[in-house]
Amino acid sequence: MTGELFPRERSEPAPGAVLVPDWLGAREQLDLVAACRDWARPPAGMRTVTLPTGGVMSVRTVCLGWHWYPYGYARTVVDGDGAPVKAFPPELGELAHRALTAAYGSTGLERIAGAPDYRPDIAVVNHYPHGAKMGLHRDREERVDAPVVSLSLGDSCVFRLGNTETRTRPWTDLELRSGDLLVFGGRSRFAYHGVVRTHPDTADPALGLVGRLNITVRQSGLA
Numbered sequence: 001m002t003g004e005l006f007p008r009e010r011s012e013p014a015p016g017a018v019l020v021p022d023w024l025g026a027r028e029q030l031d032l033v034a035a036c037r038d039w040a041r042p043p044a045g046m047r048t049v050t051l052p053t054g055g056v057m058s059v060r061t062v063c064l065g066w067h068w069y070p071y072g073y074a075r076t077v078v079d080g081d082g083a084p085v086k087a088f089p090p091e092l093g094e095l096a097h098r099a100l101t102a103a104y105g106s107t108g109l110e111r112i113a114g115a116p117d118y119r120p121d122i123a124v125v126n127h128y129p130h131g132a133k134m135g136l137h138r139d140r141e142e143r144v145d146a147p148v149v150s151l152s153l154g155d156s157c158v159f160r161l162g163n164t165e166t167r168t169r170p171w172t173d174l175e176l177r178s179g180d181l182l183v184f185g186g187r188s189r190f191a192y193h194g195v196v197r198t199h200p201d202t203a204d205p206a207l208g209l210v211g212r213l214n215i216t217v218r219q220s221g222l223a
Contacts, residue, residue, distance in 0.1 A: 013161055013172045016112060016147070016186025018103035023181035026206070029153055033209050035089070036125055036153075039064060043083035046127065050079070058132035064088045064123040066220050072141055073122070073220060088121050096120045096149040096217040103147075103183035112185045114146030120217045128157065128198050128212040136160065136167040136194040143221030147185025152176040153213040154203040162192035178203055 008021035024032070039062050040046035046062040051070050065088030066073040077083050100115055109115040122142075126134070139148055159182070162171040173196065176182060184191060198212050 013174055014184075014188045014191065016188040017161060017182070017184040017191070019174060019176075020099075020102050020181040020183075021177065022179045023099070023102060024151065024153075024179040026179075026204075029179055029204075029207060032151070032215065033153055033207055033213065036062075036127075036213055036215070039086060039125060040127075043081055044077050044086050045081075046125075047077070047080040057134070059126040059128050059134060061127075062086075062125045064092070064125070065121045066222065068122070068124050068141065073222060088123060092123050092215075092217055093120050095151075099149045099151075099181050099183060099217075100147060100185075102181060104185075112147060113189070114144055114219065115185060118146050118219060120146075120149070120219050121222075122218040122220050124216045124218070126214045126216075128155070128195065128214070130155075130198065130200040130211060132195075132211070133197055134195040136162055136171075136192040138164075138190050138192055139216075139218065140190055142218055144219050145185075145189050146219035146221075147183050147189060149217040150182040150184070151215045151217075152180045152182070153178050153215070154207060154209040155198045155200060155212040156202040157198040157212055158196040160194050160196050161188070162194075164188070164191050167192050178207065 011019045046060045049057040064086050067085040069079045156177045159174045159176045160171050
């Protein structure tokens with residue numbers, strides 16, 4: 001429950017990008033938070049990522065299906081404990097297929113590159129503790145241009161959706177709340193994007209979650 005008089009409306013902040021507010025119900029959110037806790041446990045659990053520049057990301061990350069590291073994918077946690085990456089859960093694949101239909105409609109899928117034969121096989125789960133953020137970047141380690149499905153849980157955040165050429169303007173700032181679905185594909189698939197800030201203690205206490213969780217589901221195009 002948001003306590004708002006009118007529901008927030010679906011929007012298209014950029015070509016191929018669709019925001020569907022409150023897409024996940026309360027039960028689905030609780031189930032996903034519980035699943036994230038299981039995925040975060042070692043081996044191949046949640047870890048802090050160090051960039052090639054020596055910088056340390058303020059989010060903590062766990063991967064499913066393929067392990068993301070800067071800037072590639074592997075079958076083991078090459079920048080952590082070396083364990084095999086956890087399997088990609090079929091239920092996340094089913095959820096991502098539902099998400100594409102919710103975003104584009106059953107007929108609109110045909111107009112989005114990679115959507116008609118979408119085969120997701122990666123999930124990257126990021127935990128944002130209070131004060132964490134993520135700089136503008138592009139998800140370009142995948143070998144296909146299938147859409148990215150992004151699910152928000154916990155604290156609200158300011159998500160910045162930029163352009164495909166540079167990290168500078170133009171960009172659009174969106175508020176993402178717990179339960180929101182954001183899909184970016186088509187012309188926005190390789191847009192720069194990031195999280196400017198989170199809003200601490202805005203999550204529903206019933207979630208039992210401190211900070212923000214973001215689950216992104218992708219298709220790798222890898223063998």
